[in-house]
Amino acid sequence: MKAVLCKQFGPPSSLVVEDIAPPQLGPTDVRIAIHAAGVNFPDTLIITGAYQNKPPFPFTPGMEVGGIITEIGPKVTTVKVGDRVMATTGTGGFAEQCAAAEASVYVIPDSMDFVSAAAFPVTYGTTYHALVDRGQLKPGEWLLVHGAGGGVGISAVEVGKLLGARVIATAGSAEKLETARQYGAEALINYRTENIRDRVKEITGDAGADVVYDPVGGDVFDQSLRCTAWKGRLLVIGFASGRIPQAPANLLLIKGFSVVGVYWGSFTVHEPEKSRANFRTLLDLVAEGKIKPHVSATWPLEGAPEALQALIDRKVTGKAVITVRQS
Ligand SMILES: NC(=O)c1ccc[n+]([C@@H]2O[C@H](COP(=O)([O-])OP(=O)(O)OC[C@H]3O[C@@H](n4cnc5c(N)ncnc54)[C@H](OP(=O)(O)O)[C@@H]3O)[C@@H](O)[C@H]2O)c1
Missing domain, CATH: 3.40.50.720 (NAD(P)-binding Rossmann-like Domain)
Structure with missing residues (x-):
């Protein structure tokens, strides 16, 4: 699969896109075919080593995605193959596939497109x-x-x-x-x-x-x-x-x-039930048409460095999103 890789700390221009093996699934993970990935300020920090989490190299930035579940681990019970979902991943979002913990995956309303889903959870x-x-x-x-x-x-x-x-x-x-x-x-x-x-x-x-x-x-x-x-x-x-x-x-x-x-x-780790209850409320508001993320710019996977640079340069209003597959 294609993925954006950070091989050493540096500016967005030091990121590369390469073919790598798809991520392995743990027993409580799901595999998501990523349609879109949200860009967040912490992504601009993690690639320079300025974020609190410092993953081992090489790693793929991208902390939130929207897509379709294509495989589930043997202990997954709450979602299934074919579900349209959003998920937070920490890293790994700027790629064609990711493995996400079941606890951080949310089925999205039918009315929600993948670009909005990718721009939502964080x-x-x-x-x-x-x-x-x-x-x-x-x-x-x-x-x-x-x-x-x-x-x-x-x-x-x-x-x-x-x-x-x-x-x-x-x-x-x-x-x-x-x-x-x-x-x-x-x-x-x-x-x-x-x-x-x-x-x-x-x-x-x-x-x-x-x-x-x-x-x-x-x-x-x-x-x-x-x-x-x-x-x-x-x-x-x-x-x-x-x-x-x-x-x-x-x-x-x-x-x-x-x-x-x-x-x-940290809240999602310390108080997972409360966090999921918050998401139920938020996704009800999405389904009722009361909230919708403001996505002002999209880039293809290869454009991830430009998207991150635009965020650093304060040129993005609302959210920037990486579109990985046509929905
Ligand atoms: N505490 C948490 O759990 C949590 C969760 C998510 C994000 N965050 C943090 O929230 C902050 C914003 O994240 P975001 O994803 O919303 O980022 P963003 O979309 O880039 O928004 C940040 C805003 O900050 C303003 N800003 C002022 N000085 C800036 C500078 N020197 N460089 C860049 N922007 C500057 C910009 O507005 P103007 O151009 O109008 O000044 C920009 O629109 C980040 O520090 C991020 O780490 C915290």
Whole structure:
């Protein structure tokens, strides 16, 4: 089968596409004929050695896929050959086939295409866990979403609005902000030209944001410390800006809000039942037509380096997807 390979840490241009043996199945694994694979920011980190997981070489990046099950391990009970599914894989997604653990495989609604399926589990899984489990977001609360035109960002705008929050979106371009507006943001802040703290105070009548969803970190996090409401929850999602910020304990004491860590991958391991329940809720929302990932660009398997570079260059609005087979 064809697969993208990372043979040494380096930029996207150092990746190659080669023919390799299909992956072996464990007893609780399924084989998926991959139709599409989602591109995520952690894929840009794992190939440079900057991610927390460092797989042995050579490895295939790609942490989420949509496709059809072609084989199941002897202990698999919940899915069958022929099922249309989405799955998270950690690595191995930028290829024609992957082996996925049964626990990370979800049958998708008939109405969901494989490109949408491939763009779904990481962003929506993270966002639902962040807003509901960690953020305790309530209807009517102000939700401030940073990097709101990115993969996890747009899903946070969309799901936050659906949960009844009033959403303020920040991003670095007019195009990304416009997309966030279409997904439900009622106030927009361009953080390249506007001060986040001042604008959030103005929009919320000085109260600040009740929940902050921050996948950017750096200066954006620093400004959030100054516009999170009393009893607010500042959710640490990631550090796309490249700088891991610090939260001064005195500020938390005086302003009475919490900084809350969110690591969806660990959540699925520590609380698998709760994670699957979250997915049942999310897939019901997909079937009802209430949520749909925003895929703005697709590339073929050979284009995986360009797709990753586009993400690094902040050129992707919503999700980029690798299309492996025609659906
Ligand atoms: N905690 C978890 O469980 C979890 C799960 C998934 C992802 N994440 C993390 O969430 C972050 C976003 O992931 P994603 O897949 O949504 O990425 P993405 O689609 O690339 O979105 C990231 C956004 O960050 C903004 N950004 C600001 N400074 C940037 C910089 N120097 N380089 C690149 N982007 C920059 C960009 O928006 P503008 O151009 O508008 O500034 C971009 O749209 C990553 O740090 C990722 O590791 C965490």
